[in-house]
Amino acid sequence: QIDPKDYTFSGLKNETVGRLPGKVAGQQFVIQDCENCSIYIFDHSATITIDDCVNCQIFLGPIKGSVFFRDCKDCKCIVACQQFRTRDCRKLEVFLCCATQPIIESSTGMKFGCFQYYYPELALQFKDAGLSIFNNTWSNIHDFTPVSGENNWGLLPETAVVQDYVPLPSSEELKAVRISTDATKSIIPITRGRRQKCSDESCLAVFFAGDYTTANARKLIDEMTGKGFQLVQTKEVLMKAEDAHRVFQQRASEFIPVLEKGAVVALEFNGDGAVEGCQSTIKEVFSGTKVFVSESKASASQDVDNFYNFADMQMGM
Secondary structure, three states: OOOHHHHEEEOOEOOEEEEOOOOOOOOOEEEEOOEOOEEEEOOOEOOEEEEOOEOOEEEEEEEEEEEEEEOOEEEEEEEEEEEEEEEOOEEEEEEEEEOOOOEEEOOEOEEEEEOOOEOOOHHHHHHHOOOOOOOOOOOOOEEOOOOOOOOOEEEOOOOOOHHHHOOOOOOOOHHHOOOEOOHHHOOOOOOOOOOOOOOOOEEEEEEOOOOOHHHHHHHHHHHHHHOOOEEEEEEEEOOOHHHHHHHHHHHHHHHHHHHOOOOEEEEEEEOOOHHHHHHHHHHHHOOOOOEEEOOOHHHHHHHHHHHHHHHHHHOOO
16 A cells, blocks of 8 residues: 655655665656755656645655646755647746656746766666656757746856756755766766757667667767767657658668667767767777668768658657
C-alpha cells in the first residue's frame, strides 16, 4: 500500500529534505508550499508537480512524464523530464534536460541552462524513466503568453556553475549519494543549444544502433570537445529507409541495412575545421564502426539541416 505522505513535501521551511535512489521508484511526487528549502529527488518518478514554492533549491532526477511548476518564485532547479511546464512563475533558474519543447506560460524572469549532473545511479534512472540522454531541447523554449517588447526568458551565462545554484546536499542522509557536478562527468552531454555558434562550419556525425552506440557517441564528444570543437546538439531517434534517403542522400543505401537495429544517435559539432577534425577522429578511433560523417564543409550544413528537420518532425516539435 502506497502512502502519499512518502511522496509529498508540503509546508516546509528552512529544511533540507530528499529521497535517496530507489525510494521513489517511478511514483508520482508532489512538492508544495515550501520556503527556503533544499529539496533533492535522487530517483526517477512518473510526474512531479511543484506549487507555491519560494526561494528553494531543487534537484529532480529523471521524470518519465511531466514536471509542472505553478506559482513558484526565486527557485533554482536542476531537472530532467519528458515535458517541462511552468505557469505563473517568477524568476526560476533551471538547468534542464527535456525531451520535448519546454513550455512557459504567464511566467517572467525565467533562465535556462543545460542539465549537468552525475551520480552512479543516474544513468539507469534515465533508462527506467524512458528518457534518452541525447534528447535534450533545453534551450528551445516556447513562451505560451509572450508580451510584445519583453522577453520572459533567457539563457543562463555559459560560465554558470551548477553548484552555485543548487549546492550539494548538507544532510547526513543525502551525503551518501556520490554526486559530481563536473561538466565532463555529466550524464547528459552538455550542448550549446540555441546559443550563438562560434563558427559557420558545423559537422554531422551519426552512430547506428549497436552494443556500444552510447559509449561511442560519448567518446567522440570527448575527443572533439578536447580538440576545442563545440557540441551544438544531440538527438536519438528511429529512422526508416525513406528518412535515410532524405538525410544521407546518395549514401543512403550504405546505411539503410543498419537502421533496423534501432535508434541512431546524431551529433552536431561546430568550429572552424569541424568536418576535417571529425573525419580524422572517426578514422583514428572508430575504424571498425559504421558512422555517417559529413563529407565536406559545403555539404555539412545541409546534412545538419536535413537531419534535424527530420528529427524535429519525428519528435512532433
